[in-house]
Amino acid sequence: MSKPKGFEKPIGVKDYLPHAVSKLRHIERSVLECMHRWGYDQIMTPTMEYYDTVGVASATSDQKLFKLLNQRGTTIVLRSDMTAPIARVVGSLLKEQPFPLRLSYHGNVFRAFEEDAGREAEFFQTGVELVGDPSPEADAEIIALAIASLQAAGVRSFKIAFGHVGFLNGLFQETLPGREAEQEALKACLLQRDHVGYRHILRSLDMDESQRAELEGILRLRGGQEVCEQAMQLSGSDGARAAIRHLCEIWDVLEAYGVQEHVLIDLTMIGDFSYYTGMTFEGYASNLGFPVCSGGRYDNLLAQFGRPAAATGFALKTTRILEVVEEEPAAAGKTLIVYAPAARGQALASAERLRGEGRVVVTEMAADPELAAELRKAAAAGSVFSHRGTEYGEMIVFGEGGRV
């Protein structure tokens, strides 16, 4: 193919200009501070990981991993999430550290998509992992912290829908025993939130009518604590009933956190079912069609790094949140200091003093006195003026004889 042009960047990646960066940095900082106050300590892991360890363990499908070969011919991946790298650290550098471990992160992750798909190949995630605690309290803490994090990020209106992988697994094994392919097809529809496709497959299946009605009934199992009772009547499977009991306990703790208005139980919530082992959830902002956070319990991952342990966590989709939060109020304007050559020392000392007070100061030597006069006119005309493409709120002039 032809060479890329000088101004081009790879498809699916982004530049963030100062305006977007200050918004992104504000979200990053507010969310990490929130997580810190909940006792989560931040860690950082490298961009590159071995394919055979973190690459294989991650929830990302193989063809979506960015791969490269290192100089020894070993396959390297660009991390596709932060959970698998953190599991590696918990099983190595932190292996003497007792459980529970509370860890937070903010980082960029990578996904290789068909280039035409218009999806992002690199994006930011901010999240936590709570490792070594299997209790409903731990799952509820994760959901409550997701809510606090979305609020810290400035997302005003959102709902967290949570379910349990064990409920669907139990129900499907009860109603479609041994019919793995059909179970997988139904789960895939739920994962895509394709209820029409789900009903279509259901109707095509050779099965008992009452069981078909049960499987169709779960699409209506969305709401508050009453959903747990309805679900208990729907399934007699031990696995499904244990899952429901766990969800009810999570609900109780969330009530104690006082966050009921932000959550609902959705028993069709399935997450990535090869990865999650218990509670899973997604958060939706009211003005966006895609999730702004997702998470759940993944009790099988840590064993792959030599330290079997229960674990639960979530990630905010920080790059998407950027699109829903309001602008930060503009900070105080910049100060322009223009100086004649002879007043350089005074002007630069003044800049240093103002910067020490937290002001933003740009200095410019104006050998040409007309420039200073023109600038002064601009500065006098209004509270904000523009000079060489930058907006200023204030100007200070140092002439030959000192400050004017």
Added chain:
Amino acid sequence: MSKPKGFEKPIGVKDYLPHAVSKLRHIERSVLECMHRWGYDQIMTPTMEYYDTVGVASATSDQKLFKLLNQRGTTIVLRSDMTAPIARVVGSLLKEQPFPLRLSYHGNVFRAFEEDAGREAEFFQTGVELVGDPSPEADAEIIALAIASLQAAGVRSFKIAFGHVGFLNGLFQETLPGREAEQEALKACLLQRDHVGYRHILRSLDMDESQRAELEGILRLRGGQEVCEQAMQLSGSDGARAAIRHLCEIWDVLEAYGVQEHVLIDLTMIGDFSYYTGMTFEGYASNLGFPVCSGGRYDNLLAQFGRPAAATGFALKTTRILEVVEEEPAAAGKTLIVYAPAARGQALASAERLRGEGRVVVTEMAADPELAAELRKAAAAGSVFSHRGTEYGEMIVFGEGGRV
């Protein structure tokens, strides 16, 4: 080769545990805030760039670039510095923005090394670019900002040595006209700070004795403004003399900034001579053998992105600075709230209130009253106690009947 083990990560990359992260984040934030107060606005660019654009334009030699193929078969590189990506943005997204442009960044960059070399394959840089201003004032602003940035990072004792590519180029063309290979060999020695090798090559060259003495004399040209005068006597080349005059002007501005104690002129300072076109500098911390920052003028880069312009800038080697700065004083200890099941609502509300006041709070349900009693003993024994691997400074207990 054999598969990597579960706990392994690629050679040359690092995990940062909470202690290191909080130090790194503190440096990052302090330095970016300092740059902001000097009028530099932060931008972010992607990790991946096209090889044929940013890869080729970067100052990094080809074999040190990490390369991968995207799905269309185009070669992608992991960015090896931030200067070339920013030049791309200045020539594209920012192309309507008038000069001068003041931009800052903090990011990770990648270098492929022979794996045995023990060097870092991924590390952090924090820096600025000042684009569109060819003046000595601009070069001096960059050096003065590098000094302010090192101070903001917490580096206590350091020196910035600066020189000018044009001085050495002029001098070599005058004394060794047309002998490119020999010039390059001498420059390579200076770049490596290999003065022994430099003298050795000089002695082996067939040349006039007085010129040999001149070329040897530059090794002694280190110091304050007096070096400029000495250098003027050393070379009659127009290029060399223009370079010296530019250095003298930079020195004058640095005096006006009041930062003489941190700088010295070093005429053997050459930087990457295929890249820099004028002033170049490096900063050394007193207790480290390698530079903690480097920078200079690169007036030829922007043309490769369709917008020819003068430019000057620097990068702090943030990962190295981590090794020289002192510990942050420890923040106030964490608070542990232990609660009986019946007091959950009260306990979680108390946690929320304390977090709102900026405290770090971990909550734990203790169905077992003995645990709470034991913990209370630990908390009473000293101001700091440890529980499940975490250190706490305070404990609050909620029993069946409320706060105890």
